[in-house]
Amino acid sequence: MASPSVHDVDAMVDLQAGTISRDIFVDATIFAAEQEKIFARAWLFIGHESLIPNPDDFFVSRMGTESVILTRDREGRVHVLLNSCTHRGMKVCRYDRGNNRVFTCPYHGWSFATDGKLASTPGALVGVPHFDKAYHAELDKEKWGLVRAPRVALYKGTVWASWDPDAVDLLDYLGDMKLYLDFALDRRDGSPGGSRVVAGVQRWKVNCNWKFAPENFIGDMYHDISHRSVDLVGIGPSGGRGRRDNLRPRTTIGFPGLGHGVIGEPPHTSEPNYVPAWTLYPEVEAWYREVHDRRVAQLGDTPRVTMSVGTIFPNMSFHGRQPRTIAVFHPISPTEMEMWRFCLEDADAPDAVNDTARHYFLRYSGPAGMTESDDMENWTYATDASRGPIARRMPYNYQMGMGHARPVPGLAGAVENGEITEENARIFYGRWASFMKDDPWTLPVSERVPMPGETADAG
Ligand code: FES
Ligand code: FE
Numbered sequence: 001m002a003s004p005s006v007h008d009v010d011a012m013v014d015l016q017a018g019t020i021s022r023d024i025f026v027d028a029t030i031f032a033a034e035q036e037k038i039f040a041r042a043w044l045f046i047g048h049e050s051l052i053p054n055p056d057d058f059f060v061s062r063m064g065t066e067s068v069i070l071t072r073d074r075e076g077r078v079h080v081l082l083n084s085c086t087h088r089g090m091k092v093c094r095y096d097r098g099n100n101r102v103f104t105c106p107y108h109g110w111s112f113a114t115d116g117k118l119a120s121t122p123g124a125l126v127g128v129p130h131f132d133k134a135y136h137a138e139l140d141k142e143k144w145g146l147v148r149a150p151r152v153a154l155y156k157g158t159v160w161a162s163w164d165p166d167a168v169d170l171l172d173y174l175g176d177m178k179l180y181l182d183f184a185l186d187r188r189d190g191s192p193g194g195s196r197v198v199a200g201v202q203r204w205k206v207n208c209n210w211k212f213a214p215e216n217f218i219g220d221m222y223h224d225i226s227h228r229s230v231d232l233v234g235i236g237p238s239g240g241r242g243r244r245d246n247l248r249p250r251t252t253i254g255f256p257g258l259g260h261g262v263i264g265e266p267p268h269t270s271e272p273n274y275v276p277a278w279t280l281y282p283e284v285e286a287w288y289r290e291v292h293d294r295r296v297a298q299l300g301d302t303p304r305v306t307m308s309v310g311t312i313f314p315n316m317s318f319h320g321r322q323p324r325t326i327a328v329f330h331p332i333s334p335t336e337m338e339m340w341r342f343c344l345e346d347a348d349a350p351d352a353v354n355d356t357a358r359h360y361f362l363r364y365s366g367p368a369g370m371t372e373s374d375d376m377e378n379w380t381y382a383t384d385a386s387r388g389p390i391a392r393r394m395p396y397n398y399q400m401g402m403g404h405a406r407p408v409p410g411l412a413g414a415v416e417n418g419e420i421t422e423e424n425a426r427i428f429y430g431r432w433a434s435f436m437k438d439d440p441w442t443l444p445v446s447e448r449v450p451m452p453g454e455t456a457d458a459g
Pocket of ligand 1: 087090
């Protein structure tokens with residue numbers, strides 16, 4: 001079968017017709033172009049500062065198909081280095097996480113300092129075996145340091161990086177989607193930031209195209225039927241309540257031009273009533289109730305949002321309520337991805353709260369999580385059944401709710417399209433198309449629609 005041209009983006013992603021070619025989910029040429037055009041340019045989630053709290057701590061992450069090392073230097077600054085020796089490409093670090101100032105390549109022994117104090121720049125080449133005898137002291141070490149991401153940004157503990165020096169700032173990239181990210185990253189009492197990763201990171205392989213996952217989490221409320229069995233079993237925080245606590249937003253909000261979206265509520269000025277969710281664990285229940293009361297007092301009538309799950313283009317999703325997590329979808333090939341999940345809790349949460357959150361997370365998400373297993377089965381079989389020459393003649397259908405989006409009061413550039421819609425999926429693939437057409441940094445100029453009772457120029 002002839003490979004599709006990467007230049008036929010409008011034909012592959014036809015948002016006027018509401019159709020998307022299966023080629024973008026299975027084809028090797030498109031996959032290779034995605035690595036160059038999306039993953040070598042977009043802001044990507046790298047990790048969380050709580051994984052590298054001390055100087056010289058490191059955490060090995062990924063940007064697209066490539067391994068990177070997230071490190072913290074002696075001044076507390078955070079760097080992202082390509083995990084590939086500049087001599088013959090060997091991985092200089094094969095651990096997941098640790099503390100180290102110098103990475104010595106296991107192949108021939110070149111060593112690289114991650115700390116700017118030991119070298120002119122983080123990642124600099126500081127040691128070369130037989131430098132005098134074999135290289136005659138002529139090798140220019142300054143030129144052969146590890147490749148460093150030129151753009152790194154921190155946001156409320158999360159670390160992001162881009163390989164594109166011309167990328168817009170992270171906050172412009174996020175737009176008002178930032179408010180929904182805040183919901184996951186802020187403390188439960190409404191104080192800004194202050195969340196941390198509980199325990200380790202779950203990593204596992206799924207035999208599907210990487211886009212199935214962020215598309216699912218950006219606002220697919222249509223697939224509830226997939227989770228019928230887990231709803232019947234009841235794996236919620238206290239058991240016997242479906243699969244979640246029951247404060248469940250019932251609309252989808254997306255950001256055209258930015259490619260992000262969420263299942264959430266538009267901004268509102270009061271807090272929903274507390275819903276007991278941890279009744280089997282009195283200590284945990286008391287803590288959640290107490291932070292809820294603090295949240296009500298602290299936020300007063302300031303606008304706030306709530307959400308359950310959302311996606312930040314291209315490959316990061318997050319759950320803001322229990323199980324409160326960050327997920328990342330690292331591409332491996334057109335039909336394989338590695339999925340990572342980080343469990344988040346308030347940094348000052350008691351051990352009992354962390355333990356119950358972690359247990360709930362494990363039975364909900366991850367390779368053995370009952371809800372996530374349903375999703376992975378869908379993505380895997382859909383990928384497999386889309387590969388064949390006959391299947392590839394037929395595009396996927398994304399026509400649900402076309403033409404019914406409306407602006408969201410209180411948010412710049414956002415649209416809402418009801419509970420069950422493919423609006424957010426179309427927004428995601430619209431952004432995919434802008435990257436693939438080499439126009440990633442022309443962002444929409446968006447007016448913020450006032451909330452009810454606000455004057456037009458407020459806020
Ligand atoms: Fe690293 Fe040769 S590959 S020193
Ligand atoms: Fe699901």
